Amino acid sequence: MFDKLFERDHVIAKHRNGPLATERENFLRHLEAKKYARRVIRETAITLMVVVRRMGVVSPRTITWEEIESAAQSWAKNQTLRKRARSIYYPKRMFRRIAIRWFQFLGWLEPAAIPAIPEREKIEAHHKFLRDERGLSESTIGRYGWHATRLLKQLEDSHRSLRHLSVLDIDAYLSKKAREGWQRRSLRTAADALRSFVRYAEQRRWCRSGIVAAIDPPRIYQQESLVSYIQWRDVNALLKETKGHNARDIRDRAIFLLLARYGLRGCEVRGLRLEDIDWEHDLLLIRRSKQRCTQQYPLDSAIGRALLRYLRKARPVSPHREVFLTLRAPFVPLCQGSLYNAVRSRLDSLGISSVRKGPHALRHACAHQLLSRNFSLKQIGDYLGHRSVDATRMYTKIDTINLREAAAIDLRGLI
Numbered sequence: 001m002f003d004k005l006f007e008r009d010h011v012i013a014k015h016r017n018g019p020l021a022t023e024r025e026n027f028l029r030h031l032e033a034k035k036y037a038r039r040v041i042r043e044t045a046i047t048l049m050v051v052v053r054r055m056g057v058v059s060p061r062t063i064t065w066e067e068i069e070s071a072a073q074s075w076a077k078n079q080t081l082r083k084r085a086r087s088i089y090y091p092k093r094m095f096r097r098i099a100i101r102w103f104q105f106l107g108w109l110e111p112a113a114i115p116a117i118p119e120r121e122k123i124e125a126h127h128k129f130l131r132d133e134r135g136l137s138e139s140t141i142g143r144y145g146w147h148a149t150r151l152l153k154q155l156e157d158s159h160r161s162l163r164h165l166s167v168l169d170i171d172a173y174l175s176k177k178a179r180e181g182w183q184r185r186s187l188r189t190a191a192d193a194l195r196s197f198v199r200y201a202e203q204r205r206w207c208r209s210g211i212v213a214a215i216d217p218p219r220i221y222q223q224e225s226l227v228s229y230i231q232w233r234d235v236n237a238l239l240k241e242t243k244g245h246n247a248r249d250i251r252d253r254a255i256f257l258l259l260a261r262y263g264l265r266g267c268e269v270r271g272l273r274l275e276d277i278d279w280e281h282d283l284l285l286i287r288r289s290k291q292r293c294t295q296q297y298p299l300d301s302a303i304g305r306a307l308l309r310y311l312r313k314a315r316p317v318s319p320h321r322e323v324f325l326t327l328r329a330p331f332v333p334l335c336q337g338s339l340y341n342a343v344r345s346r347l348d349s350l351g352i353s354s355v356r357k358g359p360h361a362l363r364h365a366c367a368h369q370l371l372s373r374n375f376s377l378k379q380i381g382d383y384l385g386h387r388s389v390d391a392t393r394m395y396t397k398i399d400t401i402n403l404r405e406a407a408a409i410d411l412r413g414l415i
Contacts, residue, residue, distance in 0.1 A: 001025045001032075005042045015045060019052045020059075027105050035316060036329040047098045050075060055099070062110050063103045072096040118152035119162055126200050139267075147173075147193035165207040167214040170194055174217075184218040191217030230365050234352045235260050238362075241346055247327055250314040252342055254306040255324060259343075259359050261300055262286070263366035263384045266339050266359035272323045277307060288385045295385055 002015040002025065015021065024045065031041050054071045057063070076092035079085040103109035117123060123145055130136045130144060151173055155161060173194070174187055182190070199212045239260070242253035258269050268286055276285040282299040307323070318325055322333035334342075340358040347357050354361050363384070370380045381388070 001028050002045065005038070005045055015049060018049055020057065023106055024048045024052070024102075027102050030105060031329070034329050035331065040329070044098055047094060048102060051095065051099045051102065054095075060106070060108060063108050064110050065112070068096055068099045068103075072099070117149055118156045122162065122201070122204075122206060123148055123152070125204075126197055129200055130196070143189070144193040144196055147190050148197040151194060151197070162201060162206050163208070165198070165201075165211060167211055170198070170211070170215055188217045191215055230347070230352055230354045230361050232365060232369050234347075234350070235362065235365050237350055237352070238346055241350060247314040250306075250310050251324060251327065252346065254303070254310045255339070255342060256346075256362065257300075257303045257306050259362035260366055261303060262297055263363045263370075264359075265363060265385075266336065268385075269359065270322070270324065270334050270336070270339055273321045274323055275321065277323070279304075286385070 002012045005028070006012050006015065015024070018024075027048070028041055028045055031044060036044075051057070051071070054075050055063070055067060072092045072095040073088070075095055076085070076088035079091045080088055085091045100109065126148065127141050127145055130141045131138075136144075151165075151169070152162060154173055155165065155169060170191075174191060177187060177190055195212055195215045195217075198207065198215065201207045202209050202212055235256075239253065239256055242249045242256060244250075255269055258264050258272070259266075262284075264286060268288065271287055276287070277299070278285065279299075282304065284297045284299045284303075286295045286297060287293075288295055311323075315323070316325060316327075316329075316331040318331040320331070320333055324334050324339075325331045326334060326338065343359055343362065344357040347354065347361070356364065367380055367384060370383065375383075380386075
């Protein structure tokens with residue numbers, strides 16, 4: 001393996017004769033089988049030599065997380081002193097990441113300690129209730145659990161438990177978030193999460209009753225804000241930017257067409273599976289994330305060509321059934337952040353300004369385009385997968401042309 005990565009004989013000999021050469025070579029072959037780039041495998045081989053020498057590992061043994069952290073800190077500091085790095089952040093992160101993955105691959109790394117969560121069983125019981133009884137999505141359950149965990153940690157820091165919870169604790173939690181710069185909508189989300197947990201705790205008699213009724217979140221007025229969207233000409237510029245022949249352009253073009261033409265949510269694009277594309281009947285099956293249902297679209301010819309080009313030329317071989325995967329090994333389905341960055345980086349490079357710079361900016365652009373073509377709110381809502389007309393009504397606020405025409409009507413003869 002080493003002779004594939006290095007050309008000079010003395011370098012190859014150094015790696016072959018170094019400590020744990022077999023273990024290091026097995027890990028590098030593992031990366032090769034996972035389709036990692038040769039450059040990445042070569043950098044990993046070099047770092048593994050640093051790891052075994054810095055940590056003094058010469059035979060199988062249990063490796064602690066503290067050992068890795070200490071060795072990473074020491075080596076990174078040495079790199080900065082020798083002017084090989086500007087700061088310790090990147091070399092430390094690289095050392096730690098490769099060391100952890102290698103020792104986990106060998107089975108030598110001690111099990112990670114489970115984070116201490118106050119009253120964990122109560123958090124998990126609430127999660128089960130939200131999942132089984134209310135049918136909430138995993139992302140919502142995670143968000144609710146995040147706030148509940150931090151509320152309980154706040155109680156633990158003051159040497160109290162859930163049975164001592166009071167309205168003052170809720171106010172203190174929300175006030176702290178407000179001082180940290182959270183806006184009203186974020187504070188409202190936090191209050192809703194705490195209200196859900198406290199209501200469940202009251203029902204289970206884990207805390208005193210009457211607290212949930214006193215939780216007063218910031219008031220959010222219906223339709224109080226304007227919808228942020230980008231102009232359709234900007235959407236066309238974005239699509240024009242992805243007419244290249246590299247893997248990133250091919251993948252991003254297919255993603256952007258789905259977002260802009262069908263107005264899909266980001267999670268719906270990420271959840272699209274190979275079997276959801278019916279090539280025989282030119283249909284696209286979308287799994288609606290909020291309605292817990294599926295919806296069929298006729299497969300647009302341009303989108304079909306973009307998807308087919310991606311599948312043939314840019315999608316890596318992978319056992320995953322999701323359509324869109326990362327461009328670098330290990331090839332896994334896109335996460336929320338990856339999709340957001342794919343859209344935002346393109347918008348920034350084109351100088352397109354928008355409050356929203358992620359997938360939802362294209363969804364709103366699609367809605368505005370439908371509205372400008374005089375589709376009814378019901379039609380737009382059905383197309384976008386809204387559960388009610390109220391969810392679609394917000395787009396009427398961005399129809400500025402018709403609003404100006406309405407404002408210009410002379411009503412003096414009618415009043």
